[in-house]
Amino acid sequence: MPELPEVETICRGLKPNITGLRVKSVKISGKKLRIPIPKLITRELNNKRIANVYRRAKYIMIEFKEDKDLLLVVHLGMSGRFIYHAQPLEKHNKHDHFIIKFDDNTELILNDPRRFGLVTMLRRQEMDDFKFFQKLGLEPFSDEFDVAALKEILKNRSKNIKNTLMDSSLIVGIGNIYASEILFKTKIHPERAAASITDAEVKKIHKAILTILENAIKAGGSTLRDYTQADGKIGSFQFDFNVYDREGEACTKCKSKIIRIVQSNRSTFFCAKCQVKDPCHPG
DNA sequence: CGTAGACCCTGCGCGC
DNA sequence: TGCGCGCAGGGTCTAC
Numbered sequence: 001m002p003e004l005p006e007v008e009t010i011c012r013g014l015k016p017n018i019t020g021l022r023v024k025s026v027k028i029s030g031k032k033l034r035i036p037i038p039k040l041i042t043r044e045l046n047n048k049r050i051a052n053v054y055r056r057a058k059y060i061m062i063e064f065k066e067d068k069d070l071l072l073v074v075h076l077g078m079s080g081r082f083i084y085h086a087q088p089l090e091k092h093n094k095h096d097h098f099i100i101k102f103d104d105n106t107e108l109i110l111n112d113p114r115r116f117g118l119v120t121m122l123r124r125q126e127m128d129d130f131k132f133f134q135k136l137g138l139e140p141f142s143d144e145f146d147v148a149a150l151k152e153i154l155k156n157r158s159k160n161i162k163n164t165l166m167d168s169s170l171i172v173g174i175g176n177i178y179a180s181e182i183l184f185k186t187k188i189h190p191e192r193a194a195a196s197i198t199d200a201e202v203k204k205i206h207k208a209i210l211t212i213l214e215n216a217i218k219a220g221g222s223t224l225r226d227y228t229q230a231d232g233k234i235g236s237f238q239f240d241f242n243v244y245d246r247e248g249e250a251c252t253k254c255k256s257k258i259i260r261i262v263q264s265n266r267s268t269f270f271c272a273k274c275q276v277k278d279p280c281h282p283g
Numbered sequence: 284c285g286t287a288g289a290c291c292c293t294g295c296g297c298g299c
Numbered sequence: 300t301g302c303g304c305g306c307a308g309g310g311t312c313t314a315c
Contacts, residue, residue, distance in 0.1 A: 003308050034291080034310075058309075078309045079293075095293085114292045116309050132310085159286060168310075175308050225295085227308065244308090264287070267306080 002076050004140065004173025005216035006227050006235065007058050010082055013230035014060075014108075015053040017084055021102040022049045029097040034077065034118040037098060041121050045072065045100070057136050057172035069124045074098075075132075077116025084108050084230045113226075137170040140209050145171070150209075151202045157194035163264050164194040165205075174209065177222055177244045180269045182208045184243045189277040190261070190268045215240065243269040 002010070026042040045064070052063040060082065062072040074082060085107045092099065098110040098119045110119060122130055137153075138145040153170045154161070164170065165179045174182070183190050186204040188197070197205065221227060221235030224245065228234055238245075242252050247260040251271040261268050 006308065075309080077292095078307065080309090112292095113294065114307085114309090116292070118310095157285085163286090177308055222308070225307065265289080 002058065002080070002221065002227050003175035003178050003216075004055075004058065004213055005178070005219075005237065006221035007055050007060060007076065007173075008217050009221045009235065010076075010230045011053050011055045011060055014082070014084060017230070018050045018102070018106075018108060019052065020049060021104060021106065023047060023100055024103050025101045027099040027101075028119075029095075031097060031115060033097060033112065033115045034075070035120065037119045038121060041072075041119070044070065044121060056133075057139070057168060058175075059133075071122045071124060071127065073118070073120050073122055073130075074110060075118040076110075077112060077114060077118070079114040079226045080110060080112035080117035081226060081228055082108070082110050082230060083228065083232055135169040137168055137172050140171060140173055140213055145206075147203050147206045150206045151199065154194040154197050154202060159194055160190060160263060161188060161192050161194050161197060162190035162268050165209075166266075171209075173213065176266050176268075177241070178209075178212055178216065180244045181212050181242060183275060184270060185212060187274050187276075189272075189275045190263065190270050191277060243271060245269065 023045045026045050028037045028042065048064040048066045050062060051065040054061050058075060060074040064070050076082060088101065088105055088107045093111060095111050095113045096109050097112055100108040110117065127133055138149060154164065157164055162179050162183060165174050165182060166176065180190070182205060185208040186201060188201060188205070216222060216237040219235055219237035219240065220229055220233070222237040223234035224238060243258050246258045246269060249258050251258055251274060254271065254273050256271060256273040258269055259272050
């Protein structure tokens with residue numbers, strides 16, 4: 001469900017609220033998420049104070065004051081919500097898989113119906129060995145992610161540009177919504193091979209990735225079905241969508257109908273008039 | 284090696 | 300109302 005802007009929004013919302021709070025108890029549902037939640041997590045986190053909250057790729061990372069080596073790692077998958085409750089719930093909901101109670105009687109709850117999410121803990125020195133962190137690509141907002149790096153990523157790649165942008169072993173954080181939006185903004189057809197992208201287009205894509213992700217963060221992310229911010233509020237970037245989830249509606253630029261196709265089992269939305277496959281032979 | 288596809292899971296809205 | 304189908308901001312694993 002959440003892409004980089006949504007995870008970033010959750011981290012920013014959580015950080016000022018929970019930093020300094022002491023963990024009073026941890027409960028786990030016992031159901032397997034992407035991987036099982038380690039049972040030791042309840043004992044390991046207990047009585048420790050939150051030191052920091054930050055994002056890596058689409059993972060939420062939480063650090064502790066008493067144990068600077070320890071990292072709590074949370075991924076929301078497709079349907080996960082991570083919500084901070086100022087008042088403890090009288091009754092927990094179905095699919096609440098991970099519940100932290102703090103010493104001021106507030107609660108942090110991960111609810112995830114589809115269970116594609118993940119909760120685990122790591123020692124800092126184990127981080128690079130952690131299976132899911134080994135193959136993470138570049139952070140869009142890092143210095144390493146410049147036009148030259150993007151050009152290198154796309155070079156010689158036969159895969160279509162849309163799935164290339166979504167490939168987290170190359171670039172992290174771009175998911176199904178923002179990939180379509182980035183390609184609309186740059187007027188690039190989603191089925192074009194990554195290798196066919198020209199230097200001028202690489203520059204445009206690089207710029208579009210940064211501006212669209214930035215704008216989405218400013219809007220507090222996009223709320224369609226499941227996603228909410230850490231305080232339960234919804235984001236508003238869905239009102240700025242040009243193509244995503246707009247099949248059959250009018251293109252915001254040329255008024256022709258937005259088309260939906262399927263690439264690697266995921267929906268892609270685009271305007272066939274604004275985003276032509278072959279610029280030499282439009283239409 | 285890189286790529287395409289199946290698969291993991293629950294819930295919702297739609298057409299019949 | 301009930302049923303079956305397709306669809307959903309994720310990622311991994313396997314076969315080629």
